[in-house]
Amino acid sequence: MEDERSLSDICGGRLALHRRYYSPSCLEFCLSCPRISLRSITAVTCTVWLAAYGLFTLCENSMILSAAIFITLLGLLGYLHFVKIDHETLLIIDSLGIQMTSSYASGKESTTFIEMGKVKDVIINEAIYMQKVIYYLCILLKDPVEPHGISQVVPIFQSAKPRLDCLIEVYRSCQEILAHQKAASTSP
Amino acid sequence: MPRLLQLLWAQLSGPGMVLKAFFPTCCASADSGLLVGRWVPEQSSAVVLAVVHFPFIPVQVKELLAQVQQASQVGVAVLGTWCHRRQEPEESLGHFLEGLGTLFSHEPWLQLCRERGSKSWNCKATRRQGPTPLAPACEDQVMLIFYDQRKVLLSRLHPPAALPERQAGDATASAGGLAAVFDTVARSEVLFQSDRFDEGPVRLTHWQSEGVEASILVELAKRAAGPVCLLLACLLSLVSAASACRVFRPWPLSFIWSKLSTCEQLRHRLDQLTLVVSAHRAEGPAQLMRKANTLVSVLLDMALGLLLLSWLHRKDRFAHLAEALVPVADRVAEELQHLLQWLMGAPAGLKMNRALDQVLGRFFLYHIHLWISYIHLMSPFIEHILWHLGLSACLGLTVALSILSDIISLLTFHIYCFYVYGARLYSLKIHGLSSLWRLFRGKKWNVLRQRVDSCSYDLDQVWRAGIPPRTGEGCPNWHQAALFIGTLLFTILIFLLPTTALYYLVFTLLRLLVVTVQGLVHLLVDLINSLPLYSLGLRLCRPYRLAAGVKFRVLEHEAGRPLRLLMQINPLPFSHVVRTYRLPSCGCHPKHSWGSLCRKLFFGELIYPWRQRGDKQD
Numbered sequence: 001m002e003d004e005r006s007l008s009d010i011c012g013g014r015l016a017l018h019r020r021y022y023s024p025s026c027l028e029f030c031l032s033c034p035r036i037s038l039r040s041i042t043a044v045t046c047t048v049w050l051a052a053y054g055l056f057t058l059c060e061n062s063m064i065l066s067a068a069i070f071i072t073l074l075g076l077l078g079y080l081h082f083v084k085i086d087h088e089t090l091l092i093i094d095s096l097g098i099q100m101t102s103s104y105a106s107g108k109e110s111t112t113f114i115e116m117g118k119v120k121d122v123i124i125n126e127a128i129y130m131q132k133v134i135y136y137l138c139i140l141l142k143d144p145v146e147p148h149g150i151s152q153v154v155p156i157f158q159s160a161k162p163r164l165d166c167l168i169e170v171y172r173s174c175q176e177i178l179a180h181q182k183a184a185s186t187s188p
Numbered sequence: 189m190p191r192l193l194q195l196l197w198a199q200l201s202g203p204g205m206v207l208k209a210f211f212p213t214c215c216a217s218a219d220s221g222l223l224v225g226r227w228v229p230e231q232s233s234a235v236v237l238a239v240v241h242f243p244f245i246p247v248q249v250k251e252l253l254a255q256v257q258q259a260s261q262v263g264v265a266v267l268g269t270w271c272h273r274r275q276e277p278e279e280s281l282g283h284f285l286e287g288l289g290t291l292f293s294h295e296p297w298l299q300l301c302r303e304r305g306s307k308s309w310n311c312k313a314t315r316r317q318g319p320t321p322l323a324p325a326c327e328d329q330v331m332l333i334f335y336d337q338r339k340v341l342l343s344r345l346h347p348p349a350a351l352p353e354r355q356a357g358d359a360t361a362s363a364g365g366l367a368a369v370f371d372t373v374a375r376s377e378v379l380f381q382s383d384r385f386d387e388g389p390v391r392l393t394h395w396q397s398e399g400v401e402a403s404i405l406v407e408l409a410k411r412a413a414g415p416v417c418l419l420l421a422c423l424l425s426l427v428s429a430a431s432a433c434r435v436f437r438p439w440p441l442s443f444i445w446s447k448l449s450t451c452e453q454l455r456h457r458l459d460q461l462t463l464v465v466s467a468h469r470a471e472g473p474a475q476l477m478r479k480a481n482t483l484v485s486v487l488l489d490m491a492l493g494l495l496l497l498s499w500l501h502r503k504d505r506f507a508h509l510a511e512a513l514v515p516v517a518d519r520v521a522e523e524l525q526h527l528l529q530w531l532m533g534a535p536a537g538l539k540m541n542r543a544l545d546q547v548l549g550r551f552f553l554y555h556i557h558l559w560i561s562y563i564h565l566m567s568p569f570i571e572h573i574l575w576h577l578g579l580s581a582c583l584g585l586t587v588a589l590s591i592l593s594d595i596i597s598l599l600t601f602h603i604y605c606f607y608v609y610g611a612r613l614y615s616l617k618i619h620g621l622s623s624l625w626r627l628f629r630g631k632k633w634n635v636l637r638q639r640v641d642s643c644s645y646d647l648d649q650v651w652r653a654g655i656p657p658r659t660g661e662g663c664p665n666w667h668q669a670a671l672f673i674g675t676l677l678f679t680i681l682i683f684l685l686p687t688t689a690l691y692y693l694v695f696t697l698l699r700l701l702v703v704t705v706q707g708l709v710h711l712l713v714d715l716i717n718s719l720p721l722y723s724l725g726l727r728l729c730r731p732y733r734l735a736a737g738v739k740f741r742v743l744e745h746e747a748g749r750p751l752r753l754l755m756q757i758n759p760l761p762f763s764h765v766v767r768t769y770r771l772p773s774c775g776c777h778p779k780h781s782w783g784s785l786c787r788k789l790f791f792g793e794l795i796y797p798w799r800q801r802g803d804k805q806d
Contacts, residue, residue, distance in 0.1 A: 022742050023751045025206050025329065091740065093753070095206045095232070096331070099740055111739040111758055115365040184205040 010134050010161045025094030029170050031160040032087050048072050081106040085159040094177050118142055122174040124167050135164045207313045207328040208233040212337040215239045218393035223267045226372050234267050235372045238394035248389045259378040268298025311750045335755040337395035339732040340373045343757050420465040453590040460486055480722040489584035489716055497581040510571035517563045521556050528552050540687045559602040586713045593709045600702045607699040614692035615792030617685055624678040720769035731759035
């Protein structure tokens with residue numbers, strides 16, 4: 001089963017939330033940000049090149065122009081490979097764990113898998129971000145030494161930053177699976 | 189609606205844990221047979237290790253499993269049946285497979301079945317409720333997880349889980365979660381040793397190595413490695429004994445040894461070589477990795493050194509270098525002379541104290557004159573010295589770089605001297621000024637209490653200094669004189685300060701330049717010394733060997749069939765590789781923070797290059 005909804009992030013940008021039910025014990029949420037727009041690339045490139053051309057007319061050194069081209073290319077590659085995240089996926093598998101994947105615009109994927117044994121809870125938290133208070137979803141990890149302590153807070157959907165309505169939906173689904181997991185582990 | 193259905197499903201299925209069956213991808217095309225593996229009850233997961241094919245004799249299978257269990261300390265058992273339907277479903281085979289469940293009893297009994305198409309898999313796990321085989325069976329929810337047996341076998345999880353104690357019997361699972369799966373596969377390596385050409389009593393399908401190609405060279409190298417290592421270890425122990433000899437211990441020599449970075453680098457290299465050729469077998473993978481890293485870094489270092497040496501020897505570059513070195517030193521001295529003459533005039537339009545300026549300038553000029561004559565005395569021998577020092581590059585690039593750093597500090601000795609003189613004068617003035625400033629404000633430093641106290645100076649007495657104090661008052665005569673002289677001195681010092689400060693500033697900048705160059709050379713040496721090249725190469729070519737964890741991919745599945753996941757190895761990021769396997773280096777971290785450096789510079793305390801010996805104080 002699949003469904004898709006269009007949402008907005010905290011700044012009002014568009015987001016799309018795909019939900020896939022593979023089975024009752026396996027759920028996937030995928031948040032897609034809009035792709036990088038041609039307009040912004042063109043604007044940035046034009047600005048850099050015009051500035052370089054301005055400098056060139058002043059100094060009459062053609063090194064500046066080639067340097068500007070290289071800087072633009074490298075900057076674009078770096079931006080696509082390390083900064084721009086296209087999809088963020090949350091895969092929850094009952095009795096196995098929670099997997100977070102972020103796919104960059106260049107196709108690079110970075111994945112983190114957290115075993116269910118280490119997950120203490122999934123919560124919605126508040127944070128001060130720039131000049132506003134935002135909500136975010138995070139995973140609390142158990143402290144291996146002290147059973148009731150929390151060793152780490154892992155934020156989910158860190159780059160997409162969806163609004164609260166989306167977070168609540170994901171949160172409920174996570175809690176259902178976690179409750180099932182807890183019931184299973186307490187009654188062997 | 190889907191959520192409702194899901195809730196209903198969850199209610200119906202009860203709070204049983206989902207059964208996870210880890211199945212090796214290499215067995216997916218195997219013929220029908222029995223599933224052999226380990227059952228981990230805490231996580232209700234079944235790790236399938238191999239498939240036993242028909243025909244077999246049950247007793248022989250049990251014997252084989254007992255052997256494996258004894259060798260690997262893993263509770264290997266028959267977990268269920270595997271059925272691969274290539275043609276039309278055969279009814280007889282199904283009954284036969286069910287019958288096997290009574291022969292090899294296991295709870296729960298897995299029944300894995302693959303239809304003709306590659307996508308339709310079926311898996312049932314039955315648990316018998318009662319002791320009798322005819323008791324009603326209940327079925328568990330099953331999840332199929334495919335894994336690559338070879339990669340899981342060879343990979344090493346980071347951070348390493350606590351090593352399970354190898355006790356007798358079946359007591360194993362101390363590692364939790366997926367680490368248990370990795371552990372199981374790694375420890376049942378015995379099972380994978382037979383390859384497909386073995387004609388054993390039991391036919392198995394599992395991951396098989398392609399076979400090891402025997403090469404006579406490799407065999408010879410293996411045979412020779414032991415004696416060679418022993419010989420090298422003897423030689424190294426001789427060298428270290430010689431270096432610890434008492435001849436080198438007396439005061440001036442030991443002082444020089446502690447100051448030269450070449451000696452330090454040589455000592456480090458000796459330690460590295462000792463570690464590599466030591467006869468002790470490496471305990472655990474971490475130490476093995478460290479040995480390999482050290483070996484690769486030493487080899488690379490030596491290769492780079494030899495490259496440098498060959499480059500220097502070609503076209504007789506030593507002579508060119510020596511010819512160029514003396515003019516460069518001359519040039520530097522000349523520039524310094526110009527600088528001093530500029531300082532002795534009116535530098536940047538500043539009006540200095542002429543007398544002090546001349547004195548300082550002449551002193552430094554004389555020093556440079558001495559230095560130039562020293563260099564010219566040395567110049568005939570410089571080529572030979574360079575040639576002999578260049579030979580040390582075959583010990584490695586790091587040694588050559590350390591020698592370069594030492595040469596730089598020797599050749600810029602005059603700058604160092606100027607800096608020291610300037611700094612001493614400047615700090616003297618600063619300290620004098622700070623104490624006189626206290627006197628100026630009517631305070632004084634109380635030595636006993638380690639604090640600043642106020643002190644009453646009778647100002648009237650000072651103004652009428654010529655008049656003798658009235659008797660009987662116990663008037664502090666000494667205080668008046670102190671205040672008078674102190675004020676005078678303070679004025680003199682404050683007027684002389686700009687001249688000294690200018691000299692100090694210029695020579696400090698020169699000194700900082702030299703220190704920065706030396707610091708860069710040391711950073712390069714440290715980089716070569718501490719970079720874990722073997723681990724990085726392993727991460728680059730065999731990413732699965734260093735695993736940070738796993739990642740799962742959901743394979744497409746039909747409704748009503750069990751969920752199928754593909755487990756892949758998540759390789760360790762490069763930054764983590766470097767952080768985990770960093771080799772210990774000589775340890776020259778910047779000793780000063782920026783703040784303390786600026787403070788030291790302001791108060792005229794001496795700064796040294798970053799490399800400082802930790803154990804010896806000078």
